[in-house]
Amino acid sequence: MKGSLIVAGLGPGGPSLVTPEVATALAGASDVVGYFPYVARVPPRPGLALHPSDNRAELERASLALRLAHEGRHVVVVSSGDPGVFAMASAVFEAMEAGPAQWRNLDVRVLPGITAMLAAAARAGAPLGHDFCAINLSDNLKPWPLIERRLRLAAEADFALALYNPRSASRPHGFARALAVLRETCGEARPVIFARAVSSADEALRVTRLGDAAPEMADMRTLVIVGSSTTRVIATDGSPWVYTPRTASLAPGE
Amino acid sequence: MKGSLIVAGLGPGGPSLVTPEVATALAGASDVVGYFPYVARVPPRPGLALHPSDNRAELERASLALRLAHEGRHVVVVSSGDPGVFAMASAVFEAMEAGPAQWRNLDVRVLPGITAMLAAAARAGAPLGHDFCAINLSDNLKPWPLIERRLRLAAEADFALALYNPRSASRPHGFARALAVLRETCGEARPVIFARAVSSADEALRVTRLGDAAPEMADMRTLVIVGSSTTRVIATDGSPWVYTPRTASLAPGE
Numbered sequence: 419m420k421g422s423l424i425v426a427g428l429g430p431g432g433p434s435l436v437t438p439e440v441a442t443a444l445a446g447a448s449d450v451v452g453y454f455p456y457v458a459r460v461p462p463r464p465g466l467a468l469h470p471s472d473n474r475a476e477l478e479r480a481s482l483a484l485r486l487a488h489e490g491r492h493v494v495v496v497s498s499g500d501p502g503v504f505a506m507a508s509a510v511f512e513a514m515e516a517g518p519a520q521w522r523n524l525d526v527r528v529l530p531g532i533t534a535m536l537a538a539a540a541r542a543g544a545p546l547g548h549d550f551c552a553i554n555l556s557d558n559l560k561p562w563p564l565i566e567r568r569l570r571l572a573a574e575a576d577f578a579l580a581l582y583n584p585r586s587a588s589r590p591h592g593f594a595r596a597l598a599v600l601r602e603t604c605g606e607a608r609p610v611i612f613a614r615a616v617s618s619a620d621e622a623l624r625v626t627r628l629g630d631a632a633p634e635m636a637d638m639r640t641l642v643i644v645g646s647s648t649t650r651v652i653a654t655d656g657s658p659w660v661y662t663p664r665t666a667s668l669a670p671g672e
Numbered sequence: 673m674k675g676s677l678i679v680a681g682l683g684p685g686g687p688s689l690v691t692p693e694v695a696t697a698l699a700g701a702s703d704v705v706g707y708f709p710y711v712a713r714v715p716p717r718p719g720l721a722l723h724p725s726d727n728r729a730e731l732e733r734a735s736l737a738l739r740l741a742h743e744g745r746h747v748v749v750v751s752s753g754d755p756g757v758f759a760m761a762s763a764v765f766e767a768m769e770a771g772p773a774q775w776r777n778l779d780v781r782v783l784p785g786i787t788a789m790l791a792a793a794a795r796a797g798a799p800l801g802h803d804f805c806a807i808n809l810s811d812n813l814k815p816w817p818l819i820e821r822r823l824r825l826a827a828e829a830d831f832a833l834a835l836y837n838p839r840s841a842s843r844p845h846g847f848a849r850a851l852a853v854l855r856e857t858c859g860e861a862r863p864v865i866f867a868r869a870v871s872s873a874d875e876a877l878r879v880t881r882l883g884d885a886a887p888e889m890a891d892m893r894t895l896v897i898v899g900s901s902t903t904r905v906i907a908t909d910g911s912p913w914v915y916t917p918r919t920a921s922l923a924p925g926e
Contacts (some may be wrong), residue, residue, distance in 0.1 A: 420755070421712070429691075432691035432693075434691060434692045434848050435691050435692075435693055435784070436692070437683075437688060437689050437690070437691060437692070437786065438688045438689075438690070438692070439686070439688035440685070440866060442688065460871035476918070487885060498792075499826050500790050501794070501796045501798070502789075502794055502797075502799075502800050502801055503790070503791045503800055503801070504801070504802075504918075505795075505801075507797070507798035507801060507915070508798040508801030508802070508915050508916060508917055508918050510916065510917070511797055511801075511904075511906060511913055511915035512796055512915070512917055512918070513905065515906050522906055522907070522908045522909075522913075523786070523815075523908055523910075526688075526913075527794075528688070528793075528794035528795070528797065528798065530786050530790040530791050530793070530794040530813065531786075531790075532784050532785075532786065532788065534919075536754050536756065536757070536784040536785075536787065537784050538786040539756045539784070540754075540755070540756055540761070540781075540782035540783060541782070542757075542762065543765055544755070544762040544764075544765055544782065544806070545756075546750055546757060546758045546806075547756055547757070547758070547759075547761060547762030547764070547765075547813070547824055548758075548808070549805070549806065549807045549808060550801075550805070550806055551803070551804065551805045551806075551826075551831060552803065552804055552805075553803045554802070554803060554804075558917040559918045559920070560919065560920040560921065561870070561921060561922055564717060564921070564922050566702075567829065567922075568803055568829045571828055571829035572805075572825075572827075572829060572831075573826050574782060574825055575821065575822045575825035575826060576822075577805060577822070577826075593797065606823050608714045615683065643860075650765075650769065652765060652768060652769050652776055653721075653776070655777050656775045656777075659776075660767055661761070661762050661765035663732070663762055663764060663766055664758075664762050664763065664766070665813040665814065666813070666815065666818060667815060667816040668815055668817060669920055670822075
């Protein structure tokens with residue numbers, strides 16, 4: 419039997435954000451592989467083998483999935499959000515490149531999903547409506563000075579910023595430094611959005627400004643968006659809307 | 673009757689990439705407003721008024737949608753991809769801010785969608801698996817020197833790049849200049865992906881290197897991804913996989 423490997427994005431949490439393509443892939447799987455809270459989002463059924471694993475075990479998980487597919491199983495690797503954005507797809511290709519030559523010709527497909535920054539931006543309005551960057555603030559796999567360097571260059575280019583993995587129990591200090599760098603380069607008035615667990619029961623949205631942003635406003639389930647110099651806030655009777663206009667110009671001296 | 677306005681992302685084209693949330697919104701709409709090829713993707717039904725309009729009429733279209741919602745209609749503004757990424761959501765908030773004060777307290781929701789870069793990246797592998805930028809190459813609403821400035825700073829920061837709207841009949845020359853800037857800053861060997869109309873019947877994928885990339889490889893339906901310095905290509909018996917590893921380090925001198 420010829421096996422297959424699908425790397426699928428489950429979206430940010432809500433079932434109404436799972437694409438039909440991903441739902442179909444899960445319905446046809448013999449094995450589901452992934453970080454345990456994401457595997458827990460897949461309804462169990464007879465004949466479906468679930469392979470939950472711990473955080474930071476990405477490469478072992480990817481190798482297991484490739485091995486199972488090579489053995490003829492129909493494997494779905496599940497990621498939260500989009501599998502290609504700070505998630506499992508890169509780990510699968512890292513494992514493929516490092517593994518046996520036959521793995522390169524397995525039947526592999528990547529199915530996109532709604533990544534956290536798109537869900538967060540939609541709740542807040544349209545803060546990513548003009549040019550923007552996505553930066554992973556975790557320094558588990560890259561040196562902290564590289565993160566600071568990218569924050570400074572992105573601010574200089576006047577991108578809006580989507581910041582993934584801002585803060586976790588094992589990395590309590592980096593986000594405070596990131597906020598300090600951003601205050602220095604973008605000023606205190608820049609709009610900031612803290613979007614936690616969008617589309618789940620724990621969803622929470624906070625709109626503030628860089629001068630008032632505190633590290634404790636983020637945890638490992640928060641996606642942070644920092645506006646560009648043109649980002650605007652529209653006051654309403656409820657939570658304000660935040661959007662970045664489609665138009666931009668060069669600042670004097672640029 | 674209290675109206676509502678939903679700004680919905682239809683995804684890149686294929687029906688299996690439309691989220692259930694967006695499908696439900698379309699089923700409940702009284703009016704659908706949008707650029708005509710996107711409105712054409714909504715199945716007509718009795719009682720549903722379709723309001724297709726031309727390209728570059730974004731603000732008028734947004735004002736029409738807000739006016740209809742204010743009159744008590746249930747309006748869905750449709751965008752291709754994600755409505756918050758170079759699409760209609762920003763135009764809706766621009767029109768809201770410029771319009772009558774009552775528009776600010778309308779029942780407005782933005783529903784995310786699979787934006788072109790996620791669909792393109794998934795087809796190619798995982799080229800956006802590490803930090804990246806999204807840049808709109810159209811100079812209709814910003815000066816060309818700002819685009820070049822952002823390309824240079826993004827290359828200096830070693831982001832992978834997702835380039836939207838690389839080329840159109842009315843802007844035949846910008847993309848050639850963008851490629852020249854990128855060759856100068858990133859070198860000839862950098863992997864480049866041309867992903868055309870992913871998930872539609874016209875889908876085409878081409879993987880090449882900056883030294884071999886030609887302006888004619890892109891049109892208005894193409895999304896271009898340029899790798900970072902760490903992006904890798906895995907040869908297979910078919911189209912190669914392109915991915916950016918999760919790990920990065922500072923280059924000497926940085």
